[in-house]
Amino acid sequence: MSTTPASALIDERIATLGGWRGDTLAALRALLHDAVPNIVEEWKWSNPVWSLDGIVCTGEAYKSAVKMTFPRGAALPDPKGLFNASLEGKVRRAIDFHEGGKLDKPALKALFRAAVAANQAARR
Template sequence: MKKEAIGAKDGEIEEASSLIDARIKELSDWRGETLAKVRALIRQADPDVVEEWKWRVPVWSHAGIICTGETYKNAVKMTFAKGASLEDPSRLFNASLEGNTRRAIDVHEGDEIDEEALKVLINAAVTFNTSRTT
């Protein structure tokens, strides 16, 4: 994982990763397992991803926010900051579909994650973010 973020210090990035570890551990149920799996898939899709902790939730960034990882009683929600601008050929987005900017994926207990399609979506978000900064 890349240890650089605009305006972030190494200690902040390490602290964010520790806070995400703690969130996964404290959940200790299917939500923690799902959040850990999502985190691993994000890291696989983008080895340069930066983990952050904002709004009391995990945030993954690369030249801007890729997505957040919110946990609720009945779902783990991946909210893609610029999801409305991304192609979603596998139709993973299943929540927050009415807005002009964000899109989300709600994962419920027992749901299977299409790992390859999610990695494609993550890479699309990175491509979108990096194309806007050059």
Template sequence: MKPTAHPAKKTASAGKSSDASADASADVSADVSGDVSADASADASANITRRIEELADWRGATLAHVRQLIHAADPGVQEEWKWMGTPVWSHDGIICTGESYKQAVKLTFARGASLKDPKQLFNASLDGNTRRAIDIHEGEKINESAFKQLIQAAVKANAEALAERAAKKKSKPRA
């Protein structure tokens, strides 16, 4: 059953990606603050699991491993399925996405440019003012401790941005 569209909700529909072989469609609804319903989160988690299984190679194993690291770093993380089949991990906003390509698994951090990266895990999308990405190629290992620290820093940055937006909203005079 598809959720009904609601004016205060944004909906993302999932579909096939170029390397998905089975139908991986589900609707995920999130309210404007980024909260995901339990049903939508379960559907998203099932879609991410299905994507990992469909990949059935080093990319699936890599995506499964970083998923486990994300959950270890932030037990409160929400899984979402957006933009025609992209795994997304959120907590008070998007932490990162996990895309699979033929040559790499790309983890794009929504606020990556504002995060400290002392171990220099970010190795892609370095020119922008907002995002940063980590491309993991076949055979490469990720520094697990540094990756978890990046996840935690992203969660903290999201919480700070959410608090800042709430404070601005509160301080706006109503006409």
């Protein structure tokens, strides 16, 4: 088990990725912190994980996409249609961000907050 703080491991991942993938992951991380100021950063499965009363989402980087996976995504409201991956599952959903794509910041913030609310509701 690493003694390196998760935030440092995430910083390292962003720096290692560089380019559009690093920029995208950094922007998504900043949006998460803006939307949910008390979000907890973790490092699991060799990837960034953001949690509050349960996992909100993970951040994974692939050659052609940065993916955010929401474990409870199928139960979340998505009026802007952000979810574009892992749509066949009954529980989780994901968003693939590609080079040159624009982030719908208000919709993403609403989705992050909805994921936290779903975690909190499940704990009651």
